[in-house]
Amino acid sequence: MLRKELDALTPELYIELRRKVEFEDYSIEDVTQALEKTLFSVVIYDDDVPVGIGRIVGDDRIVFFIKDVVVDPSYQNKSIGTAIMKALMEYIEGKACNNAYVGLMSTPNKEGFYKKFGFIERPTEKYGHGMVKFVNRNIDNS
Numbered sequence: 050m051l052r053k054e055l056d057a058l059t060p061e062l063y064i065e066l067r068r069k070v071e072f073e074d075y076s077i078e079d080v081t082q083a084l085e086k087t088l089f090s091v092v093i094y095d096d097d098v099p100v101g102i103g104r105i106v107g108d109d110r111i112v113f114f115i116k117d118v119v120v121d122p123s124y125q126n127k128s129i130g131t132a133i134m135k136a137l138m139e140y141i142e143g144k145a146c147n148n149a150y151v152g153l154m155s156t157p158n159k160e161g162f163y164k165k166f167g168f169i170e171r172p173t174e175k176y177g178h179g180m181v182k183f184v185n186r187n188i189d190n191s
Contacts, residue, residue, distance in 0.1 A: 051095055051129070053136060058090035062099045066119045088113070088144075091136040093120075093129050100124040103133040105140060113141050115153040134166050154181060 060080040068074065075083075084090075088109050093101035101120040107113040115137055120129045141151055155163055160170055172178045 051093060051100075051132075053132060054092045054094065055136065056090050057092040058084060058087065058102055058104055060084060062092060062102060063117065066099060066102050066121060067117065069121050070119055072117075072119065089137070089140045091133050093132055095124065101129040101133050103137050105137055109144055110146050111149050113145065113149065113151045115151065118153075130162060131165075134163075138166055152179075154179065 060077050063080050063084065064075070064077065084104075086106060088105045088107055090102065090104040092099055099121075101118075101124065103118040104116050105113050106116055115134075118130060118133055118137075120133070141149070145151070151168075153163060153168065160168075164170075169176075
């Protein structure tokens, strides 16, 4: 049975689920400090097993950035990502001012998933390319 817990994300859960999808690894100290700055998080459980996470960072009014929407590969395509995004968007809609900015960086080939929540791909005629820079990374940024 699936259940949702709000603001229940721990460093251990964060590291465990990100490893399952082969996302970048961070030290427990770095994750602990980062999660202290999280505005809101959600964890989806199957009984007592964490199967999905998501969090929001930002200023809690004008800028929100959705981060770390992760679903255990064995639970993907079961609407868990949708449940995570609905919880995150509900939080944002309750806090955001008029014209607030909500950003995210999609993993490759997942853009269509986020479009269902009203996100647009950039560039458009009005908005330029989204950009990113990695600090102290010794790999090709392409």
